Amino acid sequence: MPSRTGADSVPQHLSHVLLFWFGDDWGVYGRTYEQIATTLSRCHHVQQVLVVLPSSKGETLTTSLQIVSDRLAVARLYWRPGGISPLRLRSLGSLLKLQRERFALRRQIRSLGFRERNTLLWLFPPHPVLDELVRQVPAAARIIQIVDDFTLVDKTDWYYPFAVDQYPRLGSIADLIAVTSKANEQKFSSQAACVRIDQAVSSAFLAEPTDFQPAGAQPVLGYVGTFWDRTDVELLRRIALERPHCRLLLVGPELNRRLSDSGLLGLGNVEWLGSLPNDQVPMQLKRMNLCLIPHLDTPFSRSMSPLKLFQYIASGKPVVSSAVEGLELAGDLIRIEKDPARFLQAIDEELASDSPEKFRARVAFAAAQTWESRVERILAALPVQP
The missing domain is CATH 3.40.50.2000 (Glycogen Phosphorylase B;)
Structure with missing residues (x-):
């Protein structure tokens, strides 16, 4: 027990x-x-x-x-x-x-x-x-x-x-x-x-110091969460099109047809796993080199605190987010960009500058968010x- x-x-x-x-x-x-x-x-x-x-x-x-x-x-x-x-x-x-x-x-x-x-x-x-x-x-x-x-x-x-x-x-x-x-x-x-x-994180999501892996020639960019009104599917599509050397790994259920109807899932560098049991999510986070929060800035999204933020940081991975509410506590550890072009540039910069030291700092922060x-x-x- x-x-x-x-x-x-x-x-x-x-x-x-x-x-x-x-x-x-x-x-x-x-x-x-x-x-x-x-x-x-x-x-x-x-x-x-x-x-x-x-x-x-x-x-x-x-x-x-x-x-x-x-x-x-x-x-x-x-x-x-x-x-x-x-x-x-x-x-x-x-x-x-x-x-x-x-x-x-x-x-x-x-x-x-x-x-x-x-x-x-x-x-x-x-x-x-x-x-x-x-x-x-x-x-x-x-x-x-x-x-x-x-x-x-x-x-x-x-x-x-x-x-x-x-x-x-x-x-x-x-x-x-x-x-x-x-x-x-x-x-x-x-x-x-x-x-x-704020939201918090289960210890099951905390990475080990030895889990750090530098991004290779085909970095994996990941999103974990529900696809619905708050998700900027068009931003995800732009990332997949403008960064064809990156793989886009999507994990989570779809509550409307915006994802399916966007054309995103037909792109060759996109993988959608659908809904997974929560205990399988840490394994998928390990596959990612960088995590995304592509949320639309709406009154509804402003009422939320994204649980995925703490899960991402617990995995030790760099995080790039659109400018939405609920990120203040971890603001020093993630990149927040309002403009889509700057969002893509931030992905490149965070992948290039990641290090074991940054990895450990993220995990240490998440460990305190119980x-x-x-x-x-x-x-x-x-x-x-x-």
Whole structure:
């Protein structure tokens, strides 16, 4: 079992943490909620962390419980709303199944020792059943965490109506709101106590000093992340066309057709691996000589803190990024360029000037950006409960 950590992180009376995430992707991308749940399960005073995800394949709480460790479990909840309105037409069978899940949730958390006096409820909105969860789960304290601002996505995305409905009311729910960007801090700090944290990195991404390899005649330029509205696919295409001696290695899922329709994937020096399990990403980072953050500067991207930044730096590789928010902490270690021509020039310069000393400095920086330190910061900001 991993060593216990964060002796003073969690107030001693909050020994049970119930965390609700809005997607069913545990073990896939290593997202923020997964790192926080795992970190909390290693804190001294925590007896149980239960992560509850929305069911994606019709699972129920009683059929889906996954024991990750003696203090960490994951379950899928059948709770499928058709929209934000409480007046929804459902079949009798669906209504009965939903009611059974409500009772099952109460039984499950009580069987694991959750009581109002010892429970910390950690919610990631926009969550389709946020209000229902607040009513159903008595808790001594509630933390709301905002990763991205989903009021800024396309209005056809399922996140959008829930975000528009829930975000203005978070102050009435939360004892603390945790955010990962300056824009979100400005947006939510007027509602409740608010703490801003950066993303962090798992130790699995940390390179060894012997991993340094100088770029050869065909450098590998890499991007890891989701391809969607924030990704500057045209910049990636320009890199591939104007640096034909470089290979472009792309890792991550596509949420719309912009990548597939761009013509980028048909170029001979481009390799797209699609979505990979998070534990396979460090191996792909080792193949890269330089890492890219080609994000568009939009209101949505300004609400983010790119997790890939810390994963890249942990691999020891040089990083070239477009000028977006969330890079300040590592600003001295990466190249940030607003102009596409300067972006390409920065790639050439960073490849030519890389060294074992720079490699080690990046890894050393990343080693200090732990999830333990981020969780400590969030919990230190939680108002003390009686």
